[in-house]
Amino acid sequence: MKKGFSLVLIGVLVLSFYVPVAAPEGEMVSLIFEGNDKVAMRNVIEGAGGIVTIEYESVNMLAAQVPLATLGIVLASPHITEVFKDEMRYLPYPPRADGEDSDIFEAREVMDISGSVMDAYTLEELGDLPDNYYNYMVTGAQEVWGETGAGSGQLVAIIDTGVYPLHPCLYPRVIGGISFAPGEPEDSWGDADNHYHGTVCAGIVASNCAVLLPETDLWAIAIMNYAPPESWFTDPAYPGYIIVPLLGMAPLAEIYAIKVFPKDGSGVPSSVVMEGLDHAIQQRKLYNCTGGAEGLPIDVISMSLGGGTGFDGWDPEDRLVDKATLTGIVVSAAAGNDGPALNTVSTPGCAKTSIGVGAAADPVHTRVGMDIVYGIPGIGGDMFPYDDQQIIYFSSRGPTTDCRRKPDVLACGVYAMSAYPPNSIAIMSGTSSACPAVSGAALLLAAWQKTNQGFAKPSEIRNAIIQGAVPLPNYDKYAQGEGYLNVPNALQKLKDGVCWWPDMGYGRCLRGTNLRGGSKTWSTGPLGPGETYDIVIKVDKDTARIDICLSNVTYLNPGNQNPWLGDSIEFYVQSSVRTAYSYYYDSVNIYEDDCFSITDPDPGKIRIVVEGDWTNWDEMLCDVTVTETEGRQLCPIEASGCINNGEWKEHYIDVSPGTAVVIFELWWFNDWSKYPTHDLDMYVFDPNGYAYLDGAQYYSPERQIIENPVPGTYTILIFGYEMYLIPNPYWLRVCEIV
Structure with a gap:
């Protein structure tokens, strides 16, 4: 079972501060601080022996490492108003499947195309191409390439694992990049050995090439079997081959890579993702302020990543997304692969002004992908025999806890074909694949708006994409938002005029049935x-x-x-x-x-x-x-109190000799039944100073069970780790089983 949250080692580090005898000196804890004066905040942190690791320019926040021994001094400063967990952020996990088919949605390299790739298409040549089964075709993007220049002159920032700039389907349109991945140099953003994820996403946005496929190749057979006859073509100069264009949504757009994940694709603290987001915002602001002399004209940010939050729409990452929108950038973000349960859209997909993107399966992508995955020609037709699009089960569902529509739209998230580093193509599934399709659509709309209205307006582009989507039958808004991405519809909405105010989609809250014991x-x-x-x-x-x-x-x-x-x-x-x-x-x-x-x-x-x-x-x-x-048997309350954000409470509990099991439970008011949900942590020390960590997770209540406990006095430390708006009452319950 995958965990939705991680503590970034904070739980382990914090314990050292409270061991009564010898807390190890030099231990540091990583947090994100918000305050009213960044200079004063820095002075407080550095005065306490801390190190500011990231200073954000777009918000009054700092990421810092602070010595445990002086953490209390920092938290007591009047210049610090909030402290946040530096939550882990991940690439969306490969979609789940069971049994022998558990890996059917893992990204798969299909073939090396270095010897069979053809030149990129010009705008005129794009207009002469036959229809193609590739991602853009499902959304109608090719219908607006003439009016939008196929995204020419537009720039997308891909916050991900880096983008390989020499890939034959992307070269020479990757204009640069930067890496914030911990422990890696700034110029590692374009390394060939970076995790594939960012390059795949870039290809879905802006791939521009064609591939010669032998007619006997499994992929070619699948295309000829499932795709409409006009979606591939032959050339007498290449007998025995078919030509398949591999085109992204905006095939003439440019790409800027912001690498935040390490080469192995493992998770990073949210502070690092925020650093990449902050960099994109500042590059756009610098471009605006200098009239283009400096900075970068970033039109769209694409974020196929995410993580959990107790305060949808209001945590630091979500608020930074809103800053990007105000700066003039459209932000497209994956909804997450944690469906099909309701209320599972992760941050930043649940940000107020992001376009949260869910995943759907369409017949051609799915059938071709199934043939490739199973290696059996024709099996795709058996596995997906219907002609309608379907919301795939792993796509995260809404609404947000504060009653907003999420996801906002859907796009292809099953077996999307794209670039794969260094010189291959691959299929990839998940909301990671759906997100860049919407990013490409936003680039096309930005191009039209700049040409016809002078400048791009992110909220209008966002509203047009949402309002132009086509609802899928038999699904409600919790699952699909406004429906499947339709680029011609979105462009028409923009032409007709849409409201400049972001369409938040406030509506019906998630309600439940109270059975009351029945x-x-x-x-x-x-x-x-x-x-x-x-x-x-x-x-x-x-x-x-x-x-x-x-x-x-x-x-x-x-x-x-x-x-x-x-x-x-x-x-x-x-x-x-x-x-x-x-x-x-x-x-x-x-x-x-x-x-x-x-x-x-x-x-x-x-x-x-x-x-x-x-x-x-x-x-x-x-x-x-x-x-x-x-009639749940609750342990008796042995201690209680009220706790503030960043505050510690200490309690002592005697455990009797002969006790077989002792159970410590920490309950509080703003648990997962409330919005926002607060995070309190419980650390338990036995009489010998041994620390128990099970009560420092992201559950409510937190629980620590100790078998054959050492008799004597236990120290219970309670930390108001991440709390929003108000203090919270808590109750410490203890059971002894003889």
Whole structure:
């Protein structure tokens, strides 16, 4: 099970400060500080022996390492108003699949094209090309290339793993870059051995090349089998080959690479992602202020990355996205691969002014990709026999906790074909693939607006893309926002005039059913492939158990099933954790009636999803009965108080001799059932000074269970690690089991 949050070693480091005898000197903790005076903040931090690692120019924030021994002095400064966890940010995990097919969505290098690539197309040549199955075709982008110059003169900043500038589908349009990846030089942004992710995303935005494929190649066979006849062509000069154009959404646009992730693609603290975002904003501001003499005319920022947050729309990264919008930049961000449960869109996809992008499957990409993945010609047609687009199950869903529409739009997120470093092409799935498609669309609209209205207006471009999207049938706004990206529609909206104020999409909040110790049954009705039925259950501290039974599981046409996998219902239960992956049950295949139980669930809204498997051939349905058992046995309250952001509380608990198990639980008011959700951490030290860390996660309540505990006095440290707006009451509960 993947964790949605990480502590960046903070939990381990913080402990040292509170060991009663000998706290190791020199230990440092990394945090993001916000205040009213950056100079004064720096003086306070450095005066306490700390090191400011990043000073942001676009917001009054600093990232810093502070000695544990003097952290209290820093937090007490009147110049520091907020302190934030330096959360880890990741490339969206490869979409999940089960069993023998667990790797079907891993990015795959298809072939090295260094010996078979053809020259880039000019704008005139683009107009003469046949229709093509590639990503731009699904959105209609090619219909507006004439009016938008195919993105010529526009610049996208890709905040990612770097972009290989010499890739034959990108050269020479990668104009430069910079690296902020920890431990790597600034010029590593274009290294050939960087993780592939950034180059793939760049290709989806702006690839411009064509590939000669032998007619006997598996990829060529799949294209000829599934794509419309006009989507590939032959040339008498190359007998035995087909020519496949590999074109991004804006094939004449330019690319600026901002590398924030290391070469292995592992996660980095949010402070580093913010540094890349801040750099893009400042480059655009410098360009604006100097009339183009300095800086960079960045039109769009593409961010196929993300992480969890307890304050959707208001955490530091989301607020920096809003600064970018105000500076004149459209920000497109991946919604995340943590679906299909509701309320799972991550930051910065949940930022107020970003375009949060979800993922969908279309017939041609999916069928071609399936043939490549399984290595079996024709299997793609069996796996995806229908002609409609489908929201893929892993795409994160909305709404945000403050009732905004997210994702905003959908784009192709299943087997998108793109550049792969150094000289190959690959298929990649996930909202990582969908995000740059929308980034390319934004470049096209920016080009038209500059040419026809003098300058690009990010909020209008964002609104036009959202309002021009085409809704998919049988899905609500929680899953698709306004629908699938349609570039001609978006351009027409821009021509007709759209509101300059950002369309936030405020609407219906996520509500749940309070069973109050009872039971309720829902009937899903017929569920086609990829269609979902959602149930939200409110859980409180009295809930001892939730039982979920799926009954009357019915195949509406038992004789019409997927010949490779059969048909099934997919079953999911997401915990109360929001904006991130935290499933009790994930993608369980249901073929017949079955029951599931959850003991002592965390308070909040549990989201149950019943889905027709995305590869089903026909409809299925079932009844879902959820029963709540109340009477949770809570440990008695041994201590309580009220805590502020950055504040520490210390309590002492005696554990009796002969105790077999002791359980420490930290409860607080703004748990996952509230918005915003606060993060309190609990550190437990036994009488010998041994530290227990299980209570320093991102759960609510936090819990530490110790078997065969050493008898004596335990020190319990409670830290108001990340709290928003108000202090919080808390309760320390302790159980001793003899």
